Amino acid sequence: MSRIGEFELIARLVEMVAEARLDRTSEWGARIVVASGDDAAVTVPKGATATSVDSLVEGIHFRRQTAPLGSVGRKALASALSDLAAMGAAPGEAYVQLGVPDDLGEADCLELGRGLAQEAAEHDVAVLGGDVTRAPTLWIAITVVGHADSAGELVRRAGAGPGDDLAVTGELGGAAAGLLLLDRPELATVVEAEVADALRRRQLEPQPRLAAGRALAAAGASAMIDLSDGLGGDAAHIATASGVRLVIELERLPIQAGVGEVAAAAGVDAFDLAAGRGEDYELLVALPPDRAEDARAEVTATGLTLTSIGVAEEGAGAALRASDGSERPLAGFDQLRR
Amino acid sequence: MSRIGEFELIARLVEMVAEARLDRTSEWGARIVVASGDDAAVTVPKGATATSVDSLVEGIHFRRQTAPLGSVGRKALASALSDLAAMGAAPGEAYVQLGVPDDLGEADCLELGRGLAQEAAEHDVAVLGGDVTRAPTLWIAITVVGHADSAGELVRRAGAGPGDDLAVTGELGGAAAGLLLLDRPELATVVEAEVADALRRRQLEPQPRLAAGRALAAAGASAMIDLSDGLGGDAAHIATASGVRLVIELERLPIQAGVGEVAAAAGVDAFDLAAGRGEDYELLVALPPDRAEDARAEVTATGLTLTSIGVAEEGAGAALRASDGSERPLAGFDQLRR
Numbered sequence: 001m002s003r004i005g006e007f008e009l010i011a012r013l014v015e016m017v018a019e020a021r022l023d024r025t026s027e028w029g030a031r032i033v034v035a036s037g038d039d040a041a042v043t044v045p046k047g048a049t050a051t052s053v054d055s056l057v058e059g060i061h062f063r064r065q066t067a068p069l070g071s072v073g074r075k076a077l078a079s080a081l082s083d084l085a086a087m088g089a090a091p092g093e094a095y096v097q098l099g100v101p102d103d104l105g106e107a108d109c110l111e112l113g114r115g116l117a118q119e120a121a122e123h124d125v126a127v128l129g130g131d132v133t134r135a136p137t138l139w140i141a142i143t144v145v146g147h148a149d150s151a152g153e154l155v156r157r158a159g160a161g162p163g164d165d166l167a168v169t170g171e172l173g174g175a176a177a178g179l180l181l182l183d184r185p186e187l188a189t190v191v192e193a194e195v196a197d198a199l200r201r202r203q204l205e206p207q208p209r210l211a212a213g214r215a216l217a218a219a220g221a222s223a224m225i226d227l228s229d230g231l232g233g234d235a236a237h238i239a240t241a242s243g244v245r246l247v248i249e250l251e252r253l254p255i256q257a258g259v260g261e262v263a264a265a266a267g268v269d270a271f272d273l274a275a276g277r278g279e280d281y282e283l284l285v286a287l288p289p290d291r292a293e294d295a296r297a298e299v300t301a302t303g304l305t306l307t308s309i310g311v312a313e314e315g316a317g318a319a320l321r322a323s324d325g326s327e328r329p330l331a332g333f334d335q336l337r338r
Numbered sequence: 339m340s341r342i343g344e345f346e347l348i349a350r351l352v353e354m355v356a357e358a359r360l361d362r363t364s365e366w367g368a369r370i371v372v373a374s375g376d377d378a379a380v381t382v383p384k385g386a387t388a389t390s391v392d393s394l395v396e397g398i399h400f401r402r403q404t405a406p407l408g409s410v411g412r413k414a415l416a417s418a419l420s421d422l423a424a425m426g427a428a429p430g431e432a433y434v435q436l437g438v439p440d441d442l443g444e445a446d447c448l449e450l451g452r453g454l455a456q457e458a459a460e461h462d463v464a465v466l467g468g469d470v471t472r473a474p475t476l477w478i479a480i481t482v483v484g485h486a487d488s489a490g491e492l493v494r495r496a497g498a499g500p501g502d503d504l505a506v507t508g509e510l511g512g513a514a515a516g517l518l519l520l521d522r523p524e525l526a527t528v529v530e531a532e533v534a535d536a537l538r539r540r541q542l543e544p545q546p547r548l549a550a551g552r553a554l555a556a557a558g559a560s561a562m563i564d565l566s567d568g569l570g571g572d573a574a575h576i577a578t579a580s581g582v583r584l585v586i587e588l589e590r591l592p593i594q595a596g597v598g599e600v601a602a603a604a605g606v607d608a609f610d611l612a613a614g615r616g617e618d619y620e621l622l623v624a625l626p627p628d629r630a631e632d633a634r635a636e637v638t639a640t641g642l643t644l645t646s647i648g649v650a651e652e653g654a655g656a657a658l659r660a661s662d663g664s665e666r667p668l669a670g671f672d673q674l675r676r
Contacts, residue, residue, distance in 0.1 A: 033386065033489040037579070038496075039424040039563060040388035042489050048371065049387075050378035051466065053433045053481060057473045086377040095391045097435075097479040128389070131479075135395045141435040141469075141479035143391060151371040151380050158376075225377060241376070 088217025099135025426555025437473025
């Protein structure tokens, strides 16, 4: 905060995110009574709210050398919104806390703010409050609030039953392969430039699956979680919360184009990138068998695929089953790589 | 996070703050549908919500050498709750994000969590969510949600009118004098040990004036703010938001016992500690003249004093008037000492 005062920076960031703010005459916008600039933001929510927090820390979750600050701003909000997607909530408001080191200039701060504002605008999120403070290293802490007409419409981790179909939105492994490409640019020669770009974007600017999450909730999902820690850890969370055993078929995982080539070039297992690492921010969902077909149609209508990858059974834990019938426990995956 | 995994630490912190959680059969507790452990917390708020965020950063807002970690946990939540007090909101839920450096051991983390849980319990706050991440330096980012039956019951910064009485809860200058004592322990000899203790506590464990804030809102306050940046900057915020000029009488400031002695020993102006520094977390309130007497009685009933320190006039800005009639602009005070 060497070149710009806290109050001035807040004012500029507020101005920037104000553009991303909702039309007050819309359903969600009408809920907002006081936006930023007072001691607290005031809203009048209807029905139920889902609230989640998430943070990005320099040196832990990103490095300024490889992650443009606009992407950092986008990803900070996107990863928080992904939790709302996993509840099937409609995104509403966000609150942003920013720790700014002295070596981060005004232009850098505004680039970060711009990325955040763009992400907010794309998902109709109103940024209602914030706090900017000096800090030894850069960090961004986000709080997001989503909405539903009633608490019963929101999908929890508990609720999967034996016989439920397990499915995943989109494709897996891209974020982990993208991170390999950012850390080791020389690996990129093994795939087409466009494929490498797509992998890096999965890492730098993940997409919260908000529309798919709402579609899955409406279609009758029994349990849902977003893949932030990796399929292994996240499947284990559903298994524990629901009191079931999840069996996932290795060959059915929808692996993103280029992940296999990058994994081979890096000397790692493509299935490890797809199931053992996190940050794809796809949704893992359990669906009662009679809901699976509808759910697939609804998700497809949002422009994403929905792939059946396994089933829930009586029992406990989560396992990955290979084509030879051998099982590999998923819970053993390292859930804290960083 | 060298000795304890993220998930295990979260589990222990959750267990700790669960004790601070509300009875679900109470009015506020019944609002909570899903507490921590899912992708998001779910609540069903009635009426209006007030949401505010605040953070503490090691090396900027506190030093581990002088601030016990239990106090850091308490202060992080207290300073966020103070914003709810300034709205006249009833405290409801809190969400905690924690950046933990490698040199912070498990016992340290739990001491911090214990302080936070104690503060939450004292104010009937349910800690519903959290995120723990590794970080190069310790930081705590808090989100608090308060409630009111309707948005109109909450008191904003805008609303003060010419002729309104300006009043402040409790006593001023204690937090700044306490910080001097923590940084320069040799100064403590100029006051009684109990007085020095009280000053240090004002700095380490400020009290959010939640009951007084609600009493002032009910008594008809026209504008309110908490004194986090200091009377100077905070009065200027009310003046700007309300479109009035605030004139504060220097001699009427209720200065805490010992502040004068510590200021003299440190070679600084006691009025500067009381009006130019922040962190007292008292409330500055504007009251229509016919509400002032009721308001004083209501605040007194919560165990705090309410002192009339000036008036709102036509005009702009905020000024401190000395007994000789000279005026000192308040807005010129440095609002970012740290």
